[in-house]
Amino acid sequence: MQWMYNMKIGAKLLVSFIIIALITGIVGAVGYVNVQKLEDSNIILYEKMTLPIAAVGQISTSYQEMQVIVRDMIVTNDPASILSHADQVGVRNQEIDEAAAAFQETLIDPEMQAIFEEFVVSRKSLATELEKVKALALENKDAEAFVLLADEGSYGKAASVEMAAINKLVPMKLEEAQVFEELDVTTASTAKNTMIIVTLISFAVAIAFGLILRSLISKPLQQATQMSKEMNMGHFTMRLKMKRKDEIGEMAEAMDSFSDAIQNVVIGTMNQLASGDVSANIEPRDDQDELAPAIKSTIETIRTLIDEATMLALAAIQGQWETRGDAGKFRGGYKEIVEGVNATLDT
Known part of the structure; x- marks a missing residue:
């Protein structure tokens, strides 16, 4: 069969x-x-x-x-x-x-x-x-x-x-x-x-x-549709686990692999960042990978922000009050944080 x-x-x-x-x-x-x-x-x-x-x-x-x-x-x-x-x-x-x-x-x-x-x-x-x-x-x-x-x-x-x-x-x-x-x-x-x-x-x-x-085609497609709905809701625990080598099996394997990547790479990394761990090292899978570069950029930005904050803290401890953070390295909220610290040191 x-x-x-x-x-x-x-x-x-x-x-x-x-x-x-x-x-x-x-x-x-x-x-x-x-x-x-x-x-x-x-x-x-x-x-x-x-x-x-x-x-x-x-x-x-x-x-x-x-x-x-x-x-x-x-x-x-x-x-x-x-x-x-x-x-x-x-x-x-x-x-x-x-x-x-x-x-x-x-x-x-x-x-x-x-x-x-x-x-x-x-x-x-x-x-x-x-x-x-x-x-x-x-x-x-x-x-x-x-x-x-x-x-x-x-x-x-x-x-x-x-x-x-x-x-x-x-x-x-x-x-x-x-x-x-x-x-x-x-x-x-x-x-x-x-x-x-x-x-x-x-x-x-x-x-x-x-x-x-119908059992060979329709039912597996219904399962894949249900998994897509779960993924759309942010639920990535469901797996199809279809042991078949046709197009549906290939699609199921790709969806399972995608869910694994979301859980392990994206969600896992986000949880690490939330706990202050910026040690994750994410590399793009190919030239068209859009997810890994975005996560990598986020990690690098947070690392740089931590480095700037650490540098300012050490400078303050050593009495080097003239030391300022480089706000030009950042954008948006991160830039505002560095500028805020610099403004505090200016007063």
Whole structure:
């Protein structure tokens, strides 16, 4: 934790912005991933479930139309008309084949794949039987052709197998679509819950980091402000004692050092002067030091005044009444003191 205290304020702010950016990025990334999952699931639901149902519907429609055309082909006696109907049957078969190929690409479930294989086999059987019916129709052997179309006829049985396969595929695909729809709902619910959890965690982390940053910056500044107020009131006993190496730590160290200097140099020296001790020797810290020179000048002035007073006292004791103090060495009140003593000696 100490490394955070030692980090410069600019670095602290930069790190905080980076963390907030990372949190925002995480929330965005989670949201993107969840949206992508839903998008992929919806694509599967549409391409693998909805479109195949339409394909099966096309197969069923073309199959029913083909059955009607086959019956019309048997009923008519005109060879050209029979061939025309046969061509129409071919068109419907082509439609069924195309729809079946599209449907096959969407198969996922193995069970449905097995049913589709049954459908493919039944298609081949029905195609064989259709050629038999077509041949009978061209020979106008309608009765024999209808025997094949009957439920017990070979064409009828093959058609029943194909229709049964078609009827199985539709509900199976609907059931599969329902499963995916439920999966979509679950995925959406999971995505929503995940986003809520991640957002709450991110919010908590951001708040916690804000409180930590406040503790690292605001609280120490409040302490420094309080110390400044104490110093302004002439109270120099308070110390910050912050063991940190950032700008606040440097400021706290400077304020503590300043208070030490005020107590030891200024106040200590003033107390010495008040008690008559002028032995203090104050030296300026640098060329711009304004405090030490002023104190040094005060001490030297008092020393000179004491020297003058001592000199006059010794002269008086020795009867040298003509001796006078040098008032020109002083200014203000100090000068008045020397001039006053000189005036006393003059009388």
